[in-house]
Amino acid sequence: MSSRLMTITDSIERCLKKGKGEEQSAAASLACLLCIQLGSGIESEEVLKTLKPLFMSILADTSANVQARQAVAKTLGLCTLVAEDDILDVHATMESFERLFVHSYARGDGSRPAIGPQVSALHTNALLSWALLLTICTASQIREVLRKHLPRLPSLLESEHVSMRIAAGETISLLFELARDMDAEFEFEDGEVLCDKLSALATDCNKHRTKVDKRKQRSVFRDVLRAVEANEFIRDVFELGPPMLVDSATLKAMKISRLERHLYNSAAFKARTKARNKFRDKRVDVGEF
Numbered sequence: 001m002s003s004r005l006m007t008i009t010d011s012i013e014r015c016l017k018k019g020k021g022e023e024q025s026a027a028a029s030l031a032c033l034l035c036i037q038l039g040s041g042i043e044s045e046e047v048l049k050t051l052k053p054l055f056m057s058i059l060a061d062t063s064a065n066v067q068a069r070q071a072v073a074k075t076l077g078l079c080t081l082v083a084e085d086d087i088l089d090v091h092a093t094m095e096s097f098e099r100l101f102v103h104s105y106a107r108g109d110g111s112r113p114a115i116g117p118q119v120s121a122l123h124t125n126a127l128l129s130w131a132l133l134l135t136i137c138t139a140s141q142i143r144e145v146l147r148k149h150l151p152r153l154p155s156l157l158e159s160e161h162v163s164m165r166i167a168a169g170e171t172i173s174l175l176f177e178l179a180r181d182m183d184a185e186f187e188f189e190d191g192e193v194l195c196d197k198l199s200a201l202a203t204d205c206n207k208h209r210t211k212v213d214k215r216k217q218r219s220v221f222r223d224v225l226r227a228v229e230a231n232e233f234i235r236d237v238f239e240l241g242p243p244m245l246v247d248s249a250t251l252k253a254m255k256i257s258r259l260e261r262h263l264y265n266s267a268a269f270k271a272r273t274k275a276r277n278k279f280r281d282k283r284v285d286v287g288e289f
């Protein structure tokens with residue numbers, strides 16, 4: 001098994017180094033599937049350790065194929081969640097995602113940058129991966145993210161690209177959830193303006209948008225608005241129970257064996273899938289990640 005794993009990892013590494021855009025994208029997707037299949041443990045950690053420098057290089061290289069960068073942005077987030085066991089490395093990876101999606105933020109004067117669909121898709125994947133890793137951050141890191149990004153994220157709701165609007169809405173919803181986990185009385189300074197934007201997107205009738213985009217957007221933003229206003233949606237859908245905050249000291253004290261962690265993650269994944277299936281909108285695929 002170890003020799004086969006090494007062979008697969010070597011093949012992925014070679015494709016990432018020497019392949020063209022489509023081949024690099026396929027290699028990144030395969031790496032993601034490999035880490036998920038291996039689960040949390042030594043094997044997936046070794047895979048990530050081998051491939052992460054290449055992922056980071058492709059992600060930061062503005063001359064690299066944009067589809068390859070999109071695939072890497074998605075893969076790096078998932079592989080980090082599964083295989084990275086150092087919270088400082090997780091934070092460093094998140095910063096690499098930040099350096100991408102912040103370019104879609106509105107400028108200081110309120111004007112919007114001109115972002116093409118391919119680059120917007122890259123920024124969207126970076127934002128989604130960043131948000132995914134937020135779920136395992138410490139309370140102090142979350143506070144810093146709230147201070148730095150929550151005031152700016154609503155500007156992404158005005159993006160001309162539906163996937164970015166949806167990703168921004170979902171990320172805002174997550175940030176509200178995390179903020180209220182730390183402080184049940186959390187209030188966003190521009191909460192009313194934000195809710196007005198979310199409400200408009202949940203009932204969008206813009207003639208310039210396709211019917212599919214409008215259906216997809218409405219379905220998501222109805223739930224996002226509920227989450228921001230009432231803080232109920234996420235915990236209800238995923239049946240999470242009472243919130244629990246975990247700081248870095250607690251994380252160290254809670255260390256479990258890799259086998260236990262793998263079994264727990266597998267069971268949690270199945271439970272989340274069952275819960276999501278009960279609430280998923282069957283009419284349209286509302287997920288991009």
